Amino acid sequence: MIERILPGRVVAYETFTDPPDAVLLPEEEPLVRGAVPARRDEFRTGRHCARRALAGLGFAERPLLRGSKGDPLWPETVAGSITHCAGYRAAAVALTEDIVSLGIDAEPNQALPGGVLEAVALPEEQVRIEELLRGHPGVRWDRLLFSAKECIYKTWYPITRRPLGFEEATVDIDPVGGGFTARLADRSVRGVPGAPRELTGRWTAGDGLVLAAIVRPAGH
Numbered sequence: 648m649i650e651r652i653l654p655g656r657v658v659a660y661e662t663f664t665d666p667p668d669a670v671l672l673p674e675e676e677p678l679v680r681g682a683v684p685a686r687r688d689e690f691r692t693g694r695h696c697a698r699r700a701l702a703g704l705g706f707a708e709r710p711l712l713r714g715s716k717g718d719p720l721w722p723e724t725v726a727g728s729i730t731h732c733a734g735y736r737a738a739a740v741a742l743t744e745d746i747v748s749l750g751i752d753a754e755p756n757q758a759l760p761g762g763v764l765e766a767v768a769l770p771e772e773q774v775r776i777e778e779l780l781r782g783h784p785g786v787r788w789d790r791l792l793f794s795a796k797e798c799i800y801k802t803w804y805p806i807t808r809r810p811l812g813f814e815e816a817t818v819d820i821d822p823v824g825g826g827f828t829a830r831l832a833d834r835s836v837r838g839v840p841g842a843p844r845e846l847t848g849r850w851t852a853g854d855g856l857v858l859a860a861i862v863r864p865a866g867h
């Protein structure tokens with residue numbers, strides 16, 4: 648499903664279960680020691696997806712440790728992203744000579760809990776989401792906006808190593824063409840080497856999920 652919204656130079660692997668052969672390598676065990684079973688499952692299957700995707704780029708099996716902000720530590724020449732939600736896990740990777748950074752995110756195609764849209768969306772985004780919910784039923788546009796913003800952060804962080812608040816990106820979703828664009832606030836990008844002013848992504852919905860992906864090609 649995720650491949651629908653990724654270009655050919657990105658290798659992805661997804662699963663709708665936690666297969667028994669999705670196991671952590673010994674070096675990764677401490678990262679979820681003491682975690683509840685649900686967290687262990689999403690983590691081990693996310694790592695499994697990442698290893699399968701990396702194999703598609705020709706990388707041998709290796710531990711994938713974690714940076715100080717939760718970011719997966721990919722091989723030096725790789726950009727990648729991991730996502731998991733109930734019933735879905737995926738990873739996507741590409742060579743940095745092609746892709747500077749990428750972000751993928753999966754969410755259930757269900758309304759955000761009360762108060763969350765107001766917390767993650769700017770006033771103009773809230774107005775647009777209400778319009779979309781009225782005019783295009785079937786997709787929970789509030790959840791998709793949230794997913795797009797998670798993707799933005801996952802793409803942004805490996806480039807800038809900086810936090811990014813939900814109010815620092817304005818997202819415009821195309822309900823028909825399957826794309827979205829994000830404008831980053833001037834104050835967020837000013838003086839930050841490589842920080843993108845704009846990011847473009849793609850989205851899809853199906854099987855009870857909404858998925859979003861951003862791929863930032865090299866050369867920007």
Ligand SMILES: CC(C)(COP(=O)(O)OP(=O)(O)OC[C@H]1O[C@@H](n2cnc3c(N)ncnc32)[C@H](O)[C@@H]1OP(=O)(O)O)[C@@H](O)C(=O)NCCC(=O)NCCS
Nearest residue numbers: 690716717718729730731796797800801804811812813816
């Ligand atoms: C990190 C975050 C984006 C994860 O998104 P999520 O929808 O909660 O969860 P997902 O399952 O889709 O993704 C989790 C994976 O994201 C990845 N991740 C975590 N921190 C990351 C970071 N700083 N940079 C890149 N990827 C990161 C990890 O691989 C993690 O899975 P793992 O711990 O099993 O390895 C989210 O929890 C968060 O902190 N958001 C706040 C920042 C933000 O979104 N700002 C909005 C900007 S417009």
